[in-house]
Amino acid sequence: MSGFSITWLDLREPADLGGRNIELAQKALAALRDEHRALAPRLAVDLGAGTGSTLRALLNLGGDDIIWRLVDLDGALLDEALLRHGQDFVIEDHQADLSVVEELPLSGARLVTASALFDLTSQEFLERLCERLAAQGTGLYAALNYDGTTQWQPPHPLDAQVLDAFNSDQRRDKGFGEALGPDATRALQLALEPRGYSVQIANSPWQLDGADAELVTALINGIADAVQETVDAEPLAQWRQFRLDNAGSGTCIVGHTDLLALPDAPAQS
Numbered sequence: 519m520s521g522f523s524i525t526w527l528d529l530r531e532p533a534d535l536g537g538r539n540i541e542l543a544q545k546a547l548a549a550l551r552d553e554h555r556a557l558a559p560r561l562a563v564d565l566g567a568g569t570g571s572t573l574r575a576l577l578n579l580g581g582d583d584i585i586w587r588l589v590d591l592d593g594a595l596l597d598e599a600l601l602r603h604g605q606d607f608v609i610e611d612h613q614a615d616l617s618v619v620e621e622l623p624l625s626g627a628r629l630v631t632a633s634a635l636f637d638l639t640s641q642e643f644l645e646r647l648c649e650r651l652a653a654q655g656t657g658l659y660a661a662l663n664y665d666g667t668t669q670w671q672p673p674h675p676l677d678a679q680v681l682d683a684f685n686s687d688q689r690r691d692k693g694f695g696e697a698l699g700p701d702a703t704r705a706l707q708l709a710l711e712p713r714g715y716s717v718q719i720a721n722s723p724w725q726l727d728g729a730d731a732e733l734v735t736a737l738i739n740g741i742a743d744a745v746q747e748t749v750d751a752e753p754l755a756q757w758r759q760f761r762l763d764n765a766g767s768g769t770c771i772v773g774h775t776d777l778l779a780l781p782d783a784p785a786q787s
């Protein structure tokens with residue numbers, strides 16, 4: 519168990535799919551199919567794969583010809599991914615702790631992928647991972663990294679304070695050391711460009727309205743719970759209630775960014 523339930527991942531997946539930048543996803547798929555980049559098969563290694571959301575996102579774009587190696591600490595999530603896709607895809611599942619970077623099964627990958635992962639990780643993890651990617655000339659497609667922005671409509675006087683407190687909480691250690699939180703995409707760019715990668719970044723915001731009230735409700739409660747030690751109880755309770763009262767009629771934009779980094783030198787098999 520990792521703390522990420524199938525229910526939560528299913529709840530957020532439509533918002534992730536709607537936010538994910540299509541152009542970068544198409545380029546990621548093209549990189550997987552680029553015969554000049556590698557002799558190996560069209561192998562994608564998805565880190566923190568959960569139930570296979572990256573697989574599904576690329577499948578939506580016609581990516582039914584990719585071989586997947588799904589890596590996650592949570593065996594129940596990997597089992598669910600195999601249940602959903604094991605009949606139609608060649609899938610290798612690896613239950614492993616990503617923080618043990620040197621043992622990650624990256625060999626032969628044309629592209630390493632991840633979604634909603636890198637904001638949980640640390641600078642140290644990222645440097646070690648990028649070193650391995652560069653050593654074997656493998657690209658990285660890292661989608662849906664939280665960027666630290668959240669815009670609510672209608673506004674509430676406590677929005678900015680709650681957001682500051684939430685962004686501080688995002689830096690709590692999630693098993694990799696101090697988390698990168700909103701800095702994840704920029705940190706990836708700074709780690710990959712000097713190692714010979716061309717990096718493209720695009721916005722991939724969640725754009726939520728009354729139709730997403732269940733997700734918005736979970737988001738409000740998650741934020742309020744996360745900041746309860748740093749924001750005064752009474753105003754926070756009022757903020758939570760105001761937000762819940764407006765979940766069915768207001769809007770919420772949660773900023774994310776996608777990154778695609780491709781090596782200037784071709785991958786080796």
Ligand SMILES: C[S@@+](CC[C@H](N)C(=O)[O-])C[C@H]1O[C@@H](n2cnc3c(N)ncnc32)[C@H](O)[C@@H]1O
Nearest residue numbers: 520522566567568571590591592615616633634
């Ligand atoms: C926010 S979820 C994203 C899951 C999936 N990529 C998606 O977009 O639905 C983060 C994922 O990373 C996995 N994870 C977190 N820490 C991990 C670690 N140290 N080693 C392996 N997987 C980890 C969790 O089990 C979870 O599946």
